[in-house]
Amino acid sequence: MDERWRADLAQWGIPDAIAARAPADPWGHSPARFAERTDRALAEPEGPTLARIAEALPAGGSVLDVGAGTGAASLPLAGSMGELIAVDSSAGMLAELRSRADALGVPVRTVEGRWPDVAAETPAADVAVAAHVVYNVPDLAAFLTELSRHARRRVVLELTEHHPMSWLSPLWAHFHGLIRPERPTAHDVIAVAEALGHEVGHERRLAPLARFATLEELGESACRRLCLGQDRVAEVIAAVAELDMWPLPRDHWFTLWWESK
Template structure:
C-alpha cells in the first residue's frame, strides 16, 4: 500500500525540462500568506480538526504539530496548551509561528527539519497533528508510524480529498500538454494508516475559504506552479475563463484521527 502511495505521488513531479525554465520555486510557499490563514484561524477557531484535537487534549497538555507552518492547526488551541512542539522545514514559517505563540503566551519548542528525520530528537506529546502535509510525504508509512509513536493519546490529520494541486490540472494540459494523475487521495491515506493497524475515523467538510479571492491572485499562483513567466499572467486568466475554471471550487477537507494507545 505504501509503495502504491509513493508511486502515485511521484507522478506529480514536474518534468525536468519544464522545471528548468522556472524563475521561482514552483513548490514554494509564502510565510506571509500562511500567516494570514493562521490569523483567520485565530480570529474564528472552528472546524472538526480543532475539535478532535481539543477533545483528546488534557488541560495544560502538549501538542506536536508536524509541518506546523505558521500554526493554523495548533495555535487556535492556545487557551488549553501547556506546550506546543512545532516541526517544519521552513525557518521562516516557524518565525511567524514563534511571534504569534509569544503574543498568546503559549510555551513553544521549535525544530527545523523534515519529519520523520527529526523524530529522534522530538519529544512525545499528548496529541500529534499534521495538517495539509501528507501529500508532500513519499514515505507515508514511516511518517505516520513516527507520528503515532510521538502521541500519547491521539493522532489527527487534516488534508484535502485530492492532491492540493489538482485544481491546476486543466492548465497543465493547456500550457504543457501534461495530463495529471487522479491519485493519491485521502482514501489512500486511510488505507496506509489502517495497514499500520490504526482504527481510522474521519469527518469531511468544504474548505472554510475559497482558494483565491481574485483572478489576479490565481494567475500569480498558477504562473509559479506551472513554471511560467509572471508576464504570462494575462494568458493564464484567459485560459481560466475559457476553461470555465473560475471561481475555483472549494476543496473538500478531511479530518482523520485515531487513538494512539
C-alpha cells in the same frame, strides 16, 4: 499500500525540462501567506480538526504540530495548551509561528527539519497533528508511524480530499500538454493508516475558504506553479476563462484521527 502511495505521488513531479525553465520555485510557499491563514484561524477557530485535538487534550497538555507552518492547526487551541512543539523545515514559517505563540503566551519548542528525519530529537506530546502535509510525504508509512509514536493520546491529520495541486490540472494540459494524475487521495491515506493497524475516524467537509479571492491572485499563483513567468498572468487568466474554471469549486477537506496504542 505504501508503495502505491509512493508511486502515485511521484507522478505529480514536474518534468525536468519544464522545471529547468521555471523563474521561481514551483513548490515554494510564502510564510506571509501562511501567516494570514493562521491569523484567520485565530480570529475564527472552527472545524473538526481543532475539535478532535481539543477533545483528546488534557488541561495544560502538549500538542506536537508536524509541518506546522505558521501554526494554523494548533495555535487556535492556545487557551488549552501547556506547550506546543512545532516541527517544520522552514525557518521562516517557524519564526512566524513563534512570534504568534509568544503573543498568545504559549510556551513553544521549535524543531527545524523534515519529519520523520527529526523525530529522534523531537519530544512526545499528548496529541500529534499534521495538517496539509501528507501530500509532500513519499514514505507515508514511516511518517505516520513516527507520528503515532510521538502521540500519547491521539493523532489527527487534516488534508484535502485530492492532491492540493489538482485544481491546476486543466492548465497543465493547456500550457504544457501534461496530463496530471488523479491519485493519491485522502482515501489512500486512510488505507495506509489502517494497514498500520489504526482504527481511523474521518470527517469530510467543505474547505472554510475559497482557494483564491480574485482571478489576479489565481493567475499569479498559477504562473509560479506552472513554471511560467509572471508576465503571463493575463494569458493564464484568459485560459481560465476559456476552460470555464472560475470560480474554482471549493476544496473538500478530510479530518482523520486515531487513538495511540
